[in-house]
Amino acid sequence: MFDILLSDFDNSEHPLYLQIYKQFRDQILNGIIPSNTKLPSIRALQLQLNISKTPIETAYQMLSAEGFAYSKPRSGYYSVNMDEFNPFKKKKESNLLLNSFQYSDLSVEKKFSIDFNPAAVDKDMFPIRTWKRMLNNVLEDFSQSIGQYGDMLGEASLRKALADYLRNSRGVLCSPKQIVIGTGISYSISLLTKLVEGTNYIAFEEPGFEPVREQFLLNGYKLIPITVNRESFQFKLLEKSKAQMIYVTPSHQFPTGRVMPYAERKYLLNWADKQNAYIIEDDYDGEFRYLGQPIPSLQSIDQQGRVIYIGTFSKAFTPALRMNYMILPIEFMSKLQKMKHSLSCPSRIDQWAMQAFIEQGHWYRHIRRMRNKYKRKHHKLIECIQTVFEKKVEITGHNAGLHIQIIVKTKLNAKDLLKLAADKGVRVYDFHQMWMKPNESGYPQIYLGFAGISESEMEKGILLLKEAWGSILYE
């Protein structure tokens, strides 16, 4: 009955046990061997095939482990029931897809010779040497802990180092307990929506940071747009609304660049206090102010624990690391502890390295270097634009941050301007996606990030922009 095994046998290079395994598996799958049929005993097969028992034994064990057969000890191996199956066809599309795979990033980035990307940072400033040293050291020093999952809220030692840094340098008072290390703003927001109960309305800056807005939508929130422009923040809209939470970027509103005045900060805190609402303070580029000290953050003024503060390493260090942190009011801690197992946070190795980086004072020094560098770039960019465009564009929102907003005096719209710039190989941004309801009135607003490009590129870029737009500008 099982003579079939003697066919295409032995002349291949495949190990015996695999050949045996496969032949039985296929025959069971194809119904050639009916269900619950006793397979030849190991020794019977041994004689028939004239080999040792071991390959047969191994094959049978595999069949059994994988559910094609079962063993009755001291009785025999039996096939299992799998009549209707007809498996092991290969999928069609896969190979096609493999070939058509696009290396999406590269192909897009290549098209522009100069990219005023507001999300990029200065690659030459990244402290490769120091960071390498940190990584190498922690891999040695923490090798005992590398086999285990760490605290899902973030390594205790990093949270401690961060709390110290925030207290000393940013005036933010918090316990390491309140800090949650995360993998990015989206992660933090997503986590937040799980922590806050019964809040379904979120007030959101208009325009505002779209990825965060999307995250709230994805988590079932309804948005209440609060208009932000150069002069004001529409509190009226907030008061009238059902919002129990608001997302703001006070230190440098994204994208307009507006700095929220102290009075408005106090107002917001009062509102949150009265309504028992929460304020999410996204201090994404709070490290970068070019005029004196940073403004006191909402978190540091807050007395009532209504502020959730979010900071990041993406701007001051590198976005490649994807590490950020969130400071939560104490009342969240117990709930957070309960759900800590369903969190995910960055590599422990990176966290240890960052801890060492901060503790050894590198972080503090790095920030100072970055601030100076960006201050120069910032100044240079504004100077460039003013020299080249004179009064034909207006620069706004430039007290801080890593990008500026310009208002271009033309009758064209932002999209047209982008296209003209792209034709010259320059990428600038209109951030239309930051608006819930795009507002086309007035002159178009264009955004330029200056962190990611060099001063010479910047100069070239602005000159190219002048070429691109020169003829369509008003005086």
Next chain:
Amino acid sequence: MFDILLSDFDNSEHPLYLQIYKQFRDQILNGIIPSNTKLPSIRALQLQLNISKTPIETAYQMLSAEGFAYSKPRSGYYSVNMDEFNPFKKKKESNLLLNSFQYSDLSVEKKFSIDFNPAAVDKDMFPIRTWKRMLNNVLEDFSQSIGQYGDMLGEASLRKALADYLRNSRGVLCSPKQIVIGTGISYSISLLTKLVEGTNYIAFEEPGFEPVREQFLLNGYKLIPITVNRESFQFKLLEKSKAQMIYVTPSHQFPTGRVMPYAERKYLLNWADKQNAYIIEDDYDGEFRYLGQPIPSLQSIDQQGRVIYIGTFSKAFTPALRMNYMILPIEFMSKLQKMKHSLSCPSRIDQWAMQAFIEQGHWYRHIRRMRNKYKRKHHKLIECIQTVFEKKVEITGHNAGLHIQIIVKTKLNAKDLLKLAADKGVRVYDFHQMWMKPNESGYPQIYLGFAGISESEMEKGILLLKEAWGSILYE
């Protein structure tokens, strides 16, 4: 009126502009300077203080940027209204909290001298030297990209390397496009719930992996428990249910260790096909089978694109890296592309390093080394238990994976057993949290992970367990 400025001035080391800024700010905040009052002109102050214009100008700009004052061009600077405020008090609790902060992980772990933690992996096997080399190399080679956010679905090059590896070694056919790199199973599940529309019922193994269950609950899903025991998987429950999705761990069911037979796999796929349902295949320790080849994964048998495959680097490499991946059916890709900006994924640096690690063949070799090491440990543990306990405990679910289940023949319950073991300094696990409805009938089931401890610790641990439990065991 503003002579106050002349007080405590000049004898400090603080920069002039900050001293000026602070004095005005405080006076405005405290109401000493009423609202809408004209501040001294820049030149007037210059004369009064006998310094240059610059510090005063800077201070005024800061005050203006931060909303303490506003400028009327060609008229002067004016204070703003902020009567009622009394800020800059420090919060009370913070310092207390700082001191009481517990280094939670360490304090817990210290209590046990031997920990059969199923989540740990062998720390000595981590290829420190090679990984260092990878990190150092990519920090040099990719330094041009370090200033930018990468693809939020994961670096294209890593996804390519992974697809190649999966095809060659695991029989999993997929395009790099379908792969999403993530920061852990919770992240992947959370992402998944956002991708799948209209699915509110999820069938879940009972017992099953609790963190994932929690993640579904957090995302608003209702659970349908599907009982799993040594013999069977209760498909009847599945058929009757409204489930449109099911989460399974076929290669080594968590926690029972059961390997899902081929027939059941086909059944599941048929069910999913008929119901248009999705199967989430969590192949968390699929690399570790100790008998021949791995069983074909659901993903590789599936013809209809109903399987979502999730794999991880946490078991075979290190949980400290927190990197995993998910293979999605093609139909999800367009939706995924749309929400890619609200994702978060692991450090690009780690992704590049992992790509190099795979491409240079280290990954393949590493897996083999790990498999062998764990095979030996696995064998050793089972041998130990059998020698020490003879027939008093029964070992089940041990064809694969990094932990085993034992059934202890006693009238005590699992909790008691854990406590007795803990008294001897040994940590074992009852995984009660893996059950939705704890089932106390029958002998208690205890789980031992063997990946994280050495063979000698293992031996000691089992002997200590014998001491702890010896007197309460049945024959």
Next chain:
DNA sequence: GGGTATTTGTCCGTATGTATG
């Protein structure tokens, strides 16, 4: 129906060519 011989799965020590470090 009970004893005995045989069959059978299981476990183990060993040999050999090859790959790894």
Next chain:
DNA sequence: TCATACATACGGACAAATACC
């Protein structure tokens, strides 16, 4: 280069299940 480890294959020992008398 060489020692080692590993995958694969071999055959013996054992004890439980089965068949036979």
